[in-house]
Amino acid sequence: MTIHVSPESCPALVLNADFRPLSYYPLSLWSWQDAIKAVCLDRVNIVSEYDRVIKSPSFEMRLPSVVSLKDYIRPARHPAFTRFNVFLRDHFQCQYCGSRDDLTFDHVIPRSKGGRTTWENVVAACAPCNLRKANRMPSEIKMFPHQAPYQPSVHDLHNAGRAFPPNYLHRSWLDFLYWDIELEP
Known part of the structure; x- marks a missing residue:
């Protein structure tokens, strides 16, 4: 056959x-x-x-x-700062509640309070957590990312991709x- x-x-x-x-x-x-x-x-x-x-x-x-x-x-040498790479670094899960659904990204220090759009200030977040945190500081609302945001190496992203x-x-x-x-x- x-x-x-x-x-x-x-x-x-x-x-x-x-x-x-x-x-x-x-x-x-x-x-x-x-x-x-x-x-x-x-x-x-x-x-x-x-x-x-x-x-x-x-x-x-x-x-x-x-x-x-x-x-x-x-x-x-350094991975591009993209939405996809932020999600990959954060293992495609919200850094506040662990959800894998409806992901977006959040500025840990809000832009309205001087936060920048950088590896060190952006984390993956589900839409509900992003809306709940809004433009408040983590200490104001007691919402801290499970993992502090950081600039990953290419090796870090390869390991996450596996x-x-x-x-x-x-x-x-x-x-x-x-x-x-x-x-x-």
Whole structure:
């Protein structure tokens, strides 16, 4: 019995030249078309393949499941200050009540009281907590974040991203996603 697998269900995990994923969350994935194009342009090495074969009149190859870049891309030294990265740093949960629903962000020291929009003053917050805190200082309303806001390193965000794996992980990816995690004795 032959099972038809759509090429769309065969993304390629993209590794840097040092065999670490370019990104953990969102996971660095390319469509099968982009992976094939990179192979043809000699920009990547194929590390692992799916059983799925694509064919044209003059060409046939198995779809890559893991590719590594030939040229090393130096990771950013400091992650960008974005809403997504604040949520990732805070593990996608309100820093006041722990809820994972209806997230927004809150200025610990309100902007109306001189607080700035920086890593060190912004936390993930659910809408109800954000509305309850409003423009008050944490000490006024006795609402303190579970974790003090801080500027994360790229390493911090990679570690946080590992806690949120995508819905689908191909078995050929697992060795590359978790090989640098410290092993327990």
